[in-house]
Amino acid sequence: MPALLLSRATWRRFILGQQGLWPGRRWQGKAGVAAALRHGCVVQIDPLSVVAHSHDLALQARVLDYQPDFLDELLFKDHAAFDYGGAVFIHPIQELPYWRVVMERNRRRERWATFAEQHSGAIAEVRAAITERGPLGGRDFKGKSVGRGNYRGTKDTGLALYYLWFSGELMTAGRRRSERLYDLRERIVPPEWNTVAAPDEADDFFALKPFMRWGLPTAREFRNGFAGMIERPVDEAEAMERLTALLAAGTIAEVQVEGQPTTQTRYVLSAHLPDLETLQAGRVPAGWQSRGPSTQDEMRVLAPLEIVSARGRAQSLFDFEYLWEVYKPASQRRWGYYTLPLLWGDRLVARFDSRLDRAGRTLNLLGFWMEEGVPQDEPFQAALRAGFRRFLGFLDVDRLQGGPAYLDLEALEL
Numbered sequence: 509m510p511a512l513l514l515s516r517a518t519w520r521r522f523i524l525g526q527q528g529l530w531p532g533r534r535w536q537g538k539a540g541v542a543a544a545l546r547h548g549c550v551v552q553i554d555p556l557s558v559v560a561h562s563h564d565l566a567l568q569a570r571v572l573d574y575q576p577d578f579l580d581e582l583l584f585k586d587h588a589a590f591d592y593g594g595a596v597f598i599h600p601i602q603e604l605p606y607w608r609v610v611m612e613r614n615r616r617r618e619r620w621a622t623f624a625e626q627h628s629g630a631i632a633e634v635r636a637a638i639t640e641r642g643p644l645g646g647r648d649f650k651g652k653s654v655g656r657g658n659y660r661g662t663k664d665t666g667l668a669l670y671y672l673w674f675s676g677e678l679m680t681a682g683r684r685r686s687e688r689l690y691d692l693r694e695r696i697v698p699p700e701w702n703t704v705a706a707p708d709e710a711d712d713f714f715a716l717k718p719f720m721r722w723g724l725p726t727a728r729e730f731r732n733g734f735a736g737m738i739e740r741p742v743d744e745a746e747a748m749e750r751l752t753a754l755l756a757a758g759t760i761a762e763v764q765v766e767g768q769p770t771t772q773t774r775y776v777l778s779a780h781l782p783d784l785e786t787l788q789a790g791r792v793p794a795g796w797q798s799r800g801p802s803t804q805d806e807m808r809v810l811a812p813l814e815i816v817s818a819r820g821r822a823q824s825l826f827d828f829e830y831l832w833e834v835y836k837p838a839s840q841r842r843w844g845y846y847t848l849p850l851l852w853g854d855r856l857v858a859r860f861d862s863r864l865d866r867a868g869r870t871l872n873l874l875g876f877w878m879e880e881g882v883p884q885d886e887p888f889q890a891a892l893r894a895g896f897r898r899f900l901g902f903l904d905v906d907r908l909q910g911g912p913a914y915l916d917l918e919a920l921e922l
Contacts, residue, residue: 554596587698673690860873
């Protein structure tokens with residue numbers, strides 16, 4: 509059977525839709541945050557907050573009426589989700605048994621095994637203190653300096669906390685401003701999820717993750733994504749063997765995207781084929797109906813670490829150049845320190861740099877850049893104004909300062 513040939517529009521809409529970003533916000537409120545995470549929406553934690561945290565920006569684009577307290581409650585009160593990883597992502601608590609296999613692999617990695625051997629005293633100190641006193645953070649320990657060569661910490665006790673978290677003995681119990689607080693895993697995780705899957709079960713589970721996280725991956729993207737999650741080497745032969753087995757079982761299917769080489773086969777979960785076929789026919793899948801305005805009627809501000817646009821995906825998927833420039837020297841920035849993309853319909857159409865003046869209850873636009881060829885007509889302007897109006901509400905500020913004249917600042921005041 510020949511592979512389904514997809515238009516580029518179908519490709520974009522499928523990836524956006526699988527991530528809950530098109531045709532509009534699919535979930536609402538705190539329950540909607542939990543549902544989005546269970547669905548597979550990718551949310552990466554980042555401590556930097558110039559306008560808002562990247563993880564909160566990601567969720568406000570997906571969940572109607574989102575507030576940061578919703579996520580904190582799910583993580584630290586309800587224990588319905590947890591954060592983990594070298595690049596820290598949020599996962600539903602039901603996935604913990606599989607991630608504990610990964611945690612154990614990380615514990616045995618040469619770097620951390622050596623650390624544990626050399627700093628056993630610091631590890632024992634923080635373990636005993638948390639066992640006795642409950643959730644603690646790095647500032648609760650005096651520790652010994654280990655210099656500035658490790659960005660995970662400058663004290664042996666801080667690195668010991670990270671080691672115990674990375675290996676799964678501790679988990680995040682809360683935050684004290686930007687500081688993570690740790691507690692024993694068994695005091696945080698509901699008993700039914702405080703188990704460990706068999707390694708083969710975990711590998712089978714993570715083999716399906718790339719199809720949810722990246723949407724229509726190539727063989728190379730599948731291999732890189734699979735290996736990156738399971739924290740062990742995956743050579744090309746194993747990756748192809750897994751893809752072949754999934755194809756033979758009917759779990760995945762092959763697809764092609766118009767304009768891409770015929771050798772660049774992409775893969776989709778067979779359960780998602782009906783959605784692809786519906787999109788290809790120009791309709792919206794039944795389960796993708798919006799709560800509130802669509803992205804055509806109200807633009808979305810995307811997070812800097814948004815899975816659909818970060819790390820070069822904006823270029824391949826949207827023909828949109830985007831790079832988060834916070835780590836570049838000011839002289840090398842093309843746009844700005846905290847530039848964010850704007851989604852209109854199924855396209856990225858503009859980017860803006862801004863800074864939040866919390867005391868003055870104002871979002872200051874430092875720069876606004878349109879993509880060439882986007883008509884700045886009344887539908888565009890109305891969608892832009894509606895998007896910023898909701899964004900100001902999410903930020904809990906009253907005014908927008910700067911930007912194109914047609915943003916109509918008076919109308920945007922809340």
